[in-house]
Amino acid sequence: MKGVIADTSGVGLPEATVMLLLPKDSSLVNFGRTDKQGAFEFKNIKRVPYLLKVSYVGYLPYQQNVNPKEGDVTDLGKLGMKFLNQDLYEVVIKTARAPLSIRGDTVEYDPRAFKVPPGATVEDLLRRLPGMQIEQDGSIKAQGESVKRVTVDGKRFFGDDVKAATKNLPAEAISKVQVFNDKTEQSRITGVDDGKHEKTLNLQLKDSHKKGGFGKASVGIGTDKRLEGKINYNRFNEKNQFSVIGLGNNTNSGGMSWDDYQDFRGSQSFNWGDDGDFGFGGGVRYISFGGDGDDQSLTIQAGSGGQNRGFNKNWAGGANYNFDEKKTKFNTSYYYNQTGQTLDGISRQTTYLTNSAFTKLDTNGRRNFNANHRGGLRFEKTLDSLNSLIIISNMRLGNGTSDYKSHQEYFRGEQEVDQLSTVSDFANYSDFNSFALGNTAIFRHKFRKKGRNFAASFAYNVNNSTGNVMQRSTNRFFKSSQTSPDSVVNINQNNDTKSLRNQIKSSLLYIEPLSKKFFLETFYNFSLKTDDVDRNVYDITEGGSEMNLNLSRYYKNRSTYNRGGTTLRYSNKGINLSAGLGAQEIRLNGDFAVNQSDPVRTKIDRSFFNWTPNFSLNFDLKQNRYLYGSYSVNVQEPNIRDLQPIVDNSNPLYIRVGNPSLVPTLSHSGNLGFNYFNPGSFIQMFFGANYNYYENQVIYSQTVSENLVTTTMATNISGGNSFSLYGNYGFPIVKTKSNLNLNVSYNRNNNLTNINTVLNETNTNGYNWGMRLDYTPSDKFTIYTNANWSINDTKYSISSGQNQKIVNTNYGAEMNFKMPKDIYFNSRFSYNSYVNDRFDFDQKMPILNLSVYKTMLKSKKGEIRLSAYDVFNKNRGISQQAYGNVVSQEQVRTLARYFMLSFTYNMRGVTHSVRRKGYGY
CATH class of the missing domain: 2.40.170 (Maltoporin; Chain A)
Structure with a gap:
């Protein structure tokens, strides 16, 4: 399956995020990015109905139901995205919710797609996320690497203790779970990239929990x-x-x-x-x-x-x-x-x-x-x-x-x-x-x-x-x-x-x-x-x-x-x-x-x-x-x-x-x-x-x-x-x-x-x-x-x-x-x-x-x-x-x-x- 992501004038949009989902549960099948001309391509996929979802900064999200055609290639042609201007704020837009999205080098999970029982902690939620692993002692691995730091809304939580937030915050308080490679302490201090990174987990709170108190x-x-x-x-x-x-x-x-x-x-x-x-x-x-x-x-x-x-x-x-x-x-x-x-x-x-x-x-x-x-x-x-x-x-x-x-x-x-x-x-x-x-x-x-x-x-x-x-x-x-x-x-x-x-x-x-x-x-x-x-x-x-x-x-x-x-x-x-x-x-x-x-x-x-x-x-x-x-x-x-x-x-x-x-x-x-x-x-x-x-x-x-x-x-x-x-x-x-x-x-x-x-x-x-x-x-x-x-x-x-x-x-x-x-x-x-x-x-x-x-x-x-x-x-x-x-x-x-x-x-x-x-x- 291939196509081109473009704006309303037909100019290709490079580095747009393209995701292929299953319509019944919005589960992610594959994803990719467009090239410099806005083109994308998915290879070796099954011949079943899909939901195509595209996101690009400054543009309205785009989605389309796709039924692959007979033959080896389904060409979707040029798909236009509309610029997000002030007038469009007065329109309610509904799109399919993806369990995972890619923003630069950040993998972002939507907790709503991974339901846990009432009263569950963040640790219980993380155990359900693909690519996440919780050890018996509560330490965390993401994408095969040990998580060095857990932050809440980008802020330190009980020093640099990676377990304090995951064991004590409720899962229902979290709107997004973000995993990314952060710079090392020396790289942040000196301003020179040393090529090393620290796997970091950020928990973004829901608006309802950013004001007022919550706990257990x-x-x-x-x-x-x-x-x-x-x-x-x-x-x-x-x-x-x-x-x-x-x-x-x-x-x-x-x-x-x-x-x-x-x-x-x-x-x-x-x-x-x-x-x-x-x-x-x-x-x-x-x-x-x-x-x-x-x-x-x-x-x-x-x-x-x-x-x-x-x-x-x-x-x-x-x-x-x-x-x-x-x-x-x-x-x-x-x-x-x-x-x-x-x-x-x-x-x-x-x-x-x-x-x-x-x-x-x-x-x-x-x-x-x-x-x-x-x-x-x-x-x-x-x-x-x-x-x-x-x-x-x-x-x-x-x-x-x-x-x-x-x-x-x-x-x-x-x-x-x-x-x-x-x-x-x-x-x-x-x-x-x-x-x-x-x-x-x-x-x-x-x-x-x-x-x-x-x-x-x-x-x-x-x-x-x-x-x-x-x-x-x-x-x-x-x-x-x-x-x-x-x-x-x-x-x-x-x-x-x-x-x-x-x-x-x-x-x-x-x-x-x-x-x-x-x-x-x-x-x-x-x-x-x-x-x-x-x-x-x-x-x-x-x-x-x-x-x-x-x-x-x-x-x-x-x-x-x-x-x-x-x-x-x-x-x-x-x-x-x-x-x-x-x-x-x-x-x-x-x-x-x-x-x-x-x-x-x-x-x-x-x-x-x-x-x-x-x-x-x-x-x-x-x-x-x-x-x-x-x-x-x-x-x-x-x-x-x-x-x-x-x-x-x-x-x-x-x-x-x-x-x-x-x-x-x-x-x-x-x-x-x-x-x-x-x-x-x-x-x-x-x-x-x-x-x-x-x-x-x-x-x-x-x-x-x-x-x-x-x-x-x-x-x-x-x-x-x-x-x-x-x-x-x-x-x-x-x-x-x-x-x-x-x-x-x-x-x-x-x-x-x-x-x-x-x-x-x-x-x-x-x-x-x-x-x-x-x-x-x-x-x-x-x-x-x-x-x-x-x-x-x-x-x-x-x-x-x-x-x-x-x-x-x-x-x-x-x-x-x-x-x-x-x-x-x-x-x-x-x-x-x-x-x-x-x-x-x-x-x-x-x-x-x-x-x-x-x-x-x-x-x-x-x-x-x-x-x-x-x-x-x-x-x-x-x-x-x-x-x-x-x-x-x-x-x-x-x-x-x-x-x-x-x-x-x-x-x-x-x-x-x-x-x-x-x-x-």
């Missing part, structure tokens, strides 16, 4: 004293957005949007990386802020959490405000959360040595509490046509406690029936407080010469942590007898630690256009970071407490970083190539002593110089096809926890020793990939490869004594590497109604570890397959299914007889069904299998959740729901993994079957309609 409140009560409540309220207008969210529950629901593990640890949810580090490649690595695990070292034996493990009581709440006008943009957010967690578990861990192995059985209980205040703001001001200023500030204030009790038994061999070596009982308690603040200012100046730019940034960061750990343990060692210990070691210590980090850093960037296609970028980075750690360990005896001079340390380190470099960039017709070279120096200057008042100090004064080349390719092949690749050399200095010359014996069977002689890790990284998405056919595919090679990689060498006491020290080694391949292919079985997505990946990791001075190479080959099948024929019935298979084949160089395979499988399905009288039924089922034949570990976990609910009240504002969670009562926190020279399995007692009755009230926006006398719009 729900409360539930269940068996086994289960309670939950949740509320969100939003009030938007053209310049202002205000939102509040809150929750409380004891149902292991972490809640609003932040990743559950981050919530438990209390990490900052806002974008700490948005800090003006100009230049290519791993420049951001050296300014890692609050990521060295300082607070973790203060909560010894707390163990990892996660909302799906154990029993959790959660409270959380936050507020977000946006102000947005032409020259001024302001965003601020505050969020508080606290989690009380109870974890009771058993684990089995086997460690392989050169010619032997030992196994640990651990029965433990953990009582953890974490509370965090997090706040942030971003102010962006266009000073004039040439100058702009950005100010960013993020804050985190946290405190927590951990009560850890454990009974551990060590056996020489791979089974618990082997010779008993050690029996230990632990009772550790810790509490900590932490404060972190990050402030950044970025100034940009555009010169009058097009393409010439200057940018400068300055930042000050501080991270302060204090903590106290009480360590109590009894350790009985068996050698000659299995009933009476040969020796007993008791630990009774208090550990007080103060850690303070200050950092000042700055960056400069100058861009000079050499021609219309070539740009020269020159940058300079500076950082001065000071770590001040005071650790005092006291032995508790009957006579009182006495400082342990072997374990106490005062440590102060100054790290100075200087990096300069130049990049030559070529940018033309979608091709963006860059090649650069940087030179950097890291200088470590510090001293340590037993305590802060000790006059005897050991000095550290070392410097490291490296060249850091960088190459990148970004090629826009048009029609939503992208080719990209890069090679870079990155340098990462050791973290403070490994550099501290401190002996950590909180677990006397697993002792950590710091190493101030560590050198930075040098990593060579390369990647190549291809992305493709067809908005007409909804076919998407992407595939790629990654490779990393490490020089002076920081590993943890192990020395295991005769009593199976493991001492680890961070050391440097070269030769570790990783390689991965991945691919994904998705296509509609029935357009807008059923989609199939297939994915496959392979990864190989070569990890090096010194075990009793013998080098062990652990090679792990991982094979992963997966598929997702969605069937959404109408708003009355939907079903989503998925299946994933994972095999990890691990081989050890020190003992090939210990090689093994770990197999994990997962099957899942969710069904929604609308019954008469506004009654809805929902079911979710997952089946997880964990297998390790070598240890006869074979666990199956079927989880079924059911709910039935009815909408009620005026405008269906109310909803009453009865839910059953884990109907089969099979939920357990199961994990297994193989890493280094260790294999482990763990099971944690976790919240299982319960029933809940809940009520939800939807607060709808105030309707504002626009009417003109005598006419309807």
Whole structure:
């Protein structure tokens, strides 16, 4: 089918959007754009009736019913479009509603074509859109790429958290869903396209929700004293957005949007990386802020959490405000959360040595509490046509406690029936407080010469942590007898630690256009970071407490970083190539002593110089096809926890020793990939490869004594590497109604570890397959299914007889069904299998959740729901993994079957309609 789109005078209209729809449901069959003469063409289409729809800026939409003629080609001839002038505003124009339209590089969905049940969230809506994929953790993929930012009417919503809007805004509030490739932060700041992009999702609100308030409140009560409540309220207008969210529950629901593990640890949810580090490649690595695990070292034996493990009581709440006008943009957010967690578990861990192995059985209980205040703001001001200023500030204030009790038994061999070596009982308690603040200012100046730019940034960061750990343990060692210990070691210590980090850093960037296609970028980075750690360990005896001079340390380190470099960039017709070279120096200057008042100090004064080349390719092949690749050399200095010359014996069977002689890790990284998405056919595919090679990689060498006491020290080694391949292919079985997505990946990791001075190479080959099948024929019935298979084949160089395979499988399905009288039924089922034949570990976990609910009240504002969670009562926190020279399995007692009755009230926006006398719009 072909034709020409022209105006009333017969002149062709280039770049007009032409769509071919099915008349019965307006589903999109194909789309395209007219050429420079206004011509269009559709190939390989079925001989059935169609609805042709054409749109062009400044012209009335055109549509025509088309019945293909006999023969290979149906020529529609010249189709005229009328200019949209003021007189035509008094005419009501009706056109077919297309589920999807293309505006430049933006794919725009009409939510009215993808109906969801009343009370559904934006996340429920996105799951129905072709080309969109929602992962189990709520993260979003669009057209095969991860969504980096979600905005509401173009404005930030709770910082850059991609889940805050999708989980909390109602689907009925959205008039359009727009997906496009936005510029990266550096490209926006410098004004030069770097060829990279960030997949961005914008939610455009209906007029009824732009004025007045809307939101949702729900409360539930269940068996086994289960309670939950949740509320969100939003009030938007053209310049202002205000939102509040809150929750409380004891149902292991972490809640609003932040990743559950981050919530438990209390990490900052806002974008700490948005800090003006100009230049290519791993420049951001050296300014890692609050990521060295300082607070973790203060909560010894707390163990990892996660909302799906154990029993959790959660409270959380936050507020977000946006102000947005032409020259001024302001965003601020505050969020508080606290989690009380109870974890009771058993684990089995086997460690392989050169010619032997030992196994640990651990029965433990953990009582953890974490509370965090997090706040942030971003102010962006266009000073004039040439100058702009950005100010960013993020804050985190946290405190927590951990009560850890454990009974551990060590056996020489791979089974618990082997010779008993050690029996230990632990009772550790810790509490900590932490404060972190990050402030950044970025100034940009555009010169009058097009393409010439200057940018400068300055930042000050501080991270302060204090903590106290009480360590109590009894350790009985068996050698000659299995009933009476040969020796007993008791630990009774208090550990007080103060850690303070200050950092000042700055960056400069100058861009000079050499021609219309070539740009020269020159940058300079500076950082001065000071770590001040005071650790005092006291032995508790009957006579009182006495400082342990072997374990106490005062440590102060100054790290100075200087990096300069130049990049030559070529940018033309979608091709963006860059090649650069940087030179950097890291200088470590510090001293340590037993305590802060000790006059005897050991000095550290070392410097490291490296060249850091960088190459990148970004090629826009048009029609939503992208080719990209890069090679870079990155340098990462050791973290403070490994550099501290401190002996950590909180677990006397697993002792950590710091190493101030560590050198930075040098990593060579390369990647190549291809992305493709067809908005007409909804076919998407992407595939790629990654490779990393490490020089002076920081590993943890192990020395295991005769009593199976493991001492680890961070050391440097070269030769570790990783390689991965991945691919994904998705296509509609029935357009807008059923989609199939297939994915496959392979990864190989070569990890090096010194075990009793013998080098062990652990090679792990991982094979992963997966598929997702969605069937959404109408708003009355939907079903989503998925299946994933994972095999990890691990081989050890020190003992090939210990090689093994770990197999994990997962099957899942969710069904929604609308019954008469506004009654809805929902079911979710997952089946997880964990297998390790070598240890006869074979666990199956079927989880079924059911709910039935009815909408009620005026405008269906109310909803009453009865839910059953884990109907089969099979939920357990199961994990297994193989890493280094260790294999482990763990099971944690976790919240299982319960029933809940809940009520939800939807607060709808105030309707504002626009009417003109005598006419309807």
